[in-house]
Amino acid sequence: MPELAEVEYNRKQWDPGRGQTVLAAEPRHGKRVFRETDAALLARELEGKTLLGSEASGKQMLFRFSGGCWLGASLGMTGGLRVEAADFKAGPHDHLVLRQRRQSLVFADPRQFGRLRLDQGAERPAWWRSLAPPVLSREFSAAAVAAYFARRAGAPVKAVLLMQERFPGVGNWMADEILWRGRVFPKTLCGALTTAETRAIWRQTRWVSRTALATIGRDYRDPPASWLFPHRWAGGGKCPRDGAVLSREEVGGRATCWCPECQPPAKA
DNA sequence: CAACCTGTTCGCCA
DNA sequence: ATGGCGAACAGGTT
Numbered sequence: 090m091p092e093l094a095e096v097e098y099n100r101k102q103w104d105p106g107r108g109q110t111v112l113a114a115e116p117r118h119g120k121r122v123f124r125e126t127d128a129a130l131l132a133r134e135l136e137g138k139t140l141l142g143s144e145a146s147g148k149q150m151l152f153r154f155s156g157g158c159w160l161g162a163s164l165g166m167t168g169g170l171r172v173e174a175a176d177f178k179a180g181p182h183d184h185l186v187l188r189q190r191r192q193s194l195v196f197a198d199p200r201q202f203g204r205l206r207l208d209q210g211a212e213r214p215a216w217w218r219s220l221a222p223p224v225l226s227r228e229f230s231a232a233a234v235a236a237y238f239a240r241r242a243g244a245p246v247k248a249v250l251l252m253q254e255r256f257p258g259v260g261n262w263m264a265d266e267i268l269w270r271g272r273v274f275p276k277t278l279c280g281a282l283t284t285a286e287t288r289a290i291w292r293q294t295r296w297v298s299r300t301a302l303a304t305i306g307r308d309y310r311d312p313p314a315s316w317l318f319p320h321r322w323a324g325g326g327k328c329p330r331d332g333a334v335l336s337r338e339e340v341g342g343r344a345t346c347w348c349p350e351c352q353p354p355a356k357a
Numbered sequence: 358c359a360a361c362c363t364g365t366t367c368g369c370c371a
Numbered sequence: 372a373t374g375g376c377g378a379a380c381a382g383g384t385t
Contacts, residue, residue: 092363121380148364166364167383182382200381202364244375251364260363342377344362361385367378 093147093258093298094306099170100145103152106172107142109189111135111154119184121201122168131207134158135187140194146220147257157209161217165202171195221257224298231291238287242280246290248341249279258298262318265346267293269317269328274354275340275347281355321346 114135116128123131138154145151150170152160162170173193179186180197185205187194196205208214222228237255238246250256250264259267268275271289273282282290304310312318317335320326326335328348336349 095363163364166362167381199383200362200364202380204365241374248375253365262363341375343364359385362383364380366380369376369378371373371375 092260092263092301094301094304095309096148096150096164096258097145097302097306098309099164099168100143100150102170102172103140103143103194105192106140106187106189106194108139109191110137110139111187111189113188115179115186115188117179117184117186118181119198119201122184122196122198122203122205124204124206126206131160131205134207134209135160140187140189146217146223147253148260149217149220149257151213151217157211159208159210159214159217161204161206161208161214162196163204165198165200165204167200168196168198168203171197221254223257224259224294229291229295231288234291234294235284235287238279238282242278244279245276245341246273246279246282247275247343247345250290250294251341251343256294259294261343261345262321263297263301264343265321266297266317269347269352270297272351274352275345277355317346317348 114132116132135154135158138156138158141153141155143150143152148163150162154160173195175188175190175192177193182199183195183197185196238249241249247264247268250259250267267290270293271286273286273290301312304312315329320329320335327333328335328350331350333348333350335346337344337346339345
């Protein structure tokens with residue numbers, strides 16, 4: 090379930106490998122996850138290198154190796170990182186296995202919407218440096234959000250919250266959670282949002298991100314029942330605020346859930 | 358068997 | 372050039 094907090098959780102799964110050498114790097118069946126990256130070259134370059142550390146930014150991850158090697162990873166819809174035994178045998182969806190003396194670091198992704206890439210250099214790769222400022226940074230200001238909504242005036246706010254160039258890390262369930270907390274109807278066009286609604290979305294984007302990182306990002310614990318999150322899946326879910334039956338519909342091309350009582354359409 | 362899915366990217370069109 | 376939208380990608384799950 091890779092959105093902001095799940096990405097952070099996955100990033101930490103490789104922490105046991107920090108400070109240890111990659112004895113062998115095995116790219117496997119997956120072709121699509123490597124995109125324009127040469128998988129064989131990636132494997133050659135990583136062999137003998139030491140995993141020094143990692144960081145996450147939005148839905149992207151970057152693993153730093155000795156010798157100026159950087160392994161970039163994103164998880165798409167179904168990707169995941171995990172640790173297995175040193176002699177673990179890879180399955181059909183395990184696309185990269187990094188062998189270390191004490192364990193294997195595994196990247197898996199059945200649908201292969203995720204991605205792996207390799208960069209070399211003393212500095213972080215250019216694509217990483219051009220990622221949007223995190224929503225918990227000072228650059229993610231209410232004014233920046235308002236300006237972005239002005240530029241996307243004709244699109245429904247639900248669709249715009251999914252745009253990583255302004256809301257890095259926000260995915261489908263986070264977008265619904267933010268709109269529910271901000272009491273904004275998901276189909277509202279960005280150009281029709283009031284100043285108060287824009288500000289509420291800005292504040293809730295930060296709150297949901299921070300709180301998700303402290304729960305899901307820490308130990309994959311589900312958010313509490315007071316969130317929309319646990320109620321939005323099954324048909325007939327009820328709003329944890331007022332008990333109204335939740336609405337479900339496709340908005341901006343994605344399944345969207347909202348409470349018709351606390352998030353009504355604006356009156357004409 | 359059919360429908361559904363936590364994400365991006367591309368091509369088409371206005 | 373910019374913005375909005377639908378399709379495509381690939382496989383598992385319900």
